[in-house]
Amino acid sequence: MRRLQELPIQGVPATLEIRSGRWKCRNEQCARETFAETLAIALPSARKTRRVGELVRLFGHAAGGRVSERLLTRLGMPVSDNAILRQLKSHVRKQRKTEPLRAIAIDDWSWRKGFRYGTIVVDLERRTVADVLKTRSAHGTAEWLKEHPEIEFVSRDRCGLYAQGIRKGAPSARQVADRFHLMQNLRENIEREMTSVSRGAGRPRLPAVAGDRHEVVRRQSRLSRQALFVNAKRMHAAGRTFGDIAVEIGADRRTIAKWVTLDDPPDRQRSTIKPSSPLYFHEFLERRWAAGDRSGRRLFHDVRNRGYIGSFSHLERLLATWREGAPGLTPSPPPQPPPAKVEPLGETQAIDPATGWQISPMVAASLCMKPTPTLTPSEAAKVGALKEASPSFVVMRRLAMRFRGLLQGANPGKLDRFLHDARRSGVSSMQQFARTLVRDIQAVRNAITEPWSSGQAEGQINRLKALKRAMYGRASIELLRARMLPLEPNEHEK
Structure with a gap:
């Protein structure tokens, strides 16, 4: 007797009781003595019919475990959340991809931003997720691509790890740089240039003051704190309690209790140095520097292995002071003079x-990338002010419009002329942008001629983030992969 969970009847749970035959084998050499009769409506050893199992998988794929458990119970098909997810993961493990992949997009997603990242692969032709990988590495990407030698196009961002992995795992595939990321890199370079041109951007114009403005602010803060200290001492001498003084001057009661025992206000203590600061590894860096290791990238890799969580630019700011011959450190050899730059x-x-x-660098970079027909009247006025105030902005906007036209057209022959003009523009950010394009020139050419992009991958990453957060960050890679991959239709649906 087999009992199988069936679809409910008018919302009432239903169970099929089926008496199936069992046959005995007369062959003494056979490994099995008895054989049970197979049923067309259920898999062997299953406790649900095929169509109930299909519904359970669909609910689990779309809504997850606990939500599906509540919905199925309300519909008359009670199933536990663990059983729902177990059946979903088992079904995905048994799926076999038969369709070959021709064009894919590859991008990273974060388990924990700044610490751990995974990889997502999207089938651009079928607009579905092809796979979800646990790590982000050149080796893992290469191994996955070796299992799919039929791939012809790979769209990616500017990440060097994926470029290296594609060269190792699929050397015959054509790499396509994502056009959105190319425009984003250009905008970042323009913003960096505008920041160097106009310091203190985004702040209103203030009356001219003698000395550094930040020093003036710090001095005013010290004077205000000194006044609070004097008032606290005066009120305490008049017999006021610590609580009354704290309420009146807006300080903490424990701060008042400490101030009344001092003759002068204490200096503010410096915050504790954290692993996000290069100074946390000052002794190690100083030893390596004294030993002659002056490569910023190599030092960055070493301190990252020792727990540094800051950025490369933060470390470079510290090393720049050492290269200039900071006191107590051995100055580095004089660098070679850079190429002549027309300021x-x-x-x-x-x-x-x-x-x-003052127009901020972020706004200026955004306006520099925007075509003239799409500008609003207020934006057009800002662009006019930027052109009058900054010759660099005029050069960068002209080059940005040319690069936008290159990506929208299908003529890669104009790219060489653009790179030549960018290198001779006299604007350091555009020269840097041209150098980065040259390092990845073939992928940039393919971005002009091929229709593929990583837009679908970005959309799937948003979906993955929503699923991961809905599962409170406790989802394993197996469950994330099961919910991201498309479910194959059941046999009776094909």
Whole structure:
């Protein structure tokens, strides 16, 4: 007798009781003595019919474990959340991809931002997820690509790990740089240039003051704190309690209790150095520097292995002071003179005519990338102010419009001329952008000629993030993969 869970009847759970035959084998050499009769409506050893199992998998794939458990119970098909997820993962493990992959997009996603990353692979032709990998590495990417030698196109961002993995695992595949990331890299370079041109951007114009503005602010803060200290001492001498003084001057009661025992206000203590600061590894870096190791990238790799969680640019700022011959450190050999750079003349602060505030580098970079027909009247006024104040902005906007036209067209022959003009533009950020394009020139050419991009991968990553957060961050790679991959239709649906 087999009992199988069947679809409910008018919302009432239903169970099929089926009496099946069992046959005995008369062959004494046979490993099995009896054989049970197979059923067309259920798998062997299953406790649900095929169509109930299909519904359970669909609910689990779309809504997860606990939500599906509540919904199925309300519909008259009670199943535990663990059983739902177990059946979903088992079904995905048994799936076999038969369709060959021709064009894919590959990108990373974060288990924990800044610490651990995984990889997602998207089938661009079928617009579905092809696979989800646990790690982000060149070796893992190469191994996966070796299992799919039929791949012809791989769209990726500017990550060097994926470029290296594609060269190792699929050397015959054509790499396509994502056009969105190319434009984003250009915008970042423009913003960096505008930041160097106009310091203190985004702040309103202030009356001219003698000395550094930040020093003025710090001095005013010290004077204000000194006044609070004097008032606290005076009120305590008049017999006021610590609580009354704290309420009146807006300080903590324990701070008042400490101040009344001192003659002068204490200096502010420096915050504890954390692993995000290169100074946390100062002794190690100083030993390596004294030993003659001056490579920023190599030192960055070494301190990362020792727990450094800061950025490369933060470390480079520290090393720059050492290269300039900071006291107590052995100065590095004098660097070779950089290529001659024509500094743009006449750079002044660009003021928004509508507000009187200085236009920030972020806004300037965004406007520099925007075509003239799409500008609003206020944006057009800002662009006009930027052109009048900054000759560099004029050069960068002209090059940005040319690069946008290159990506929208299908003529890679104009790319060489663009790179030549960018290198001779006299703007350091555009020269840097041209150098990065040259290092990945073939992928950039393919971005101009091929229709593929990583837009689908970005959309699937948003979906993955939503699933991961809905599962409270406790999802394993197996469950994430089961919910991201498309479910194959059942046999009766094909």
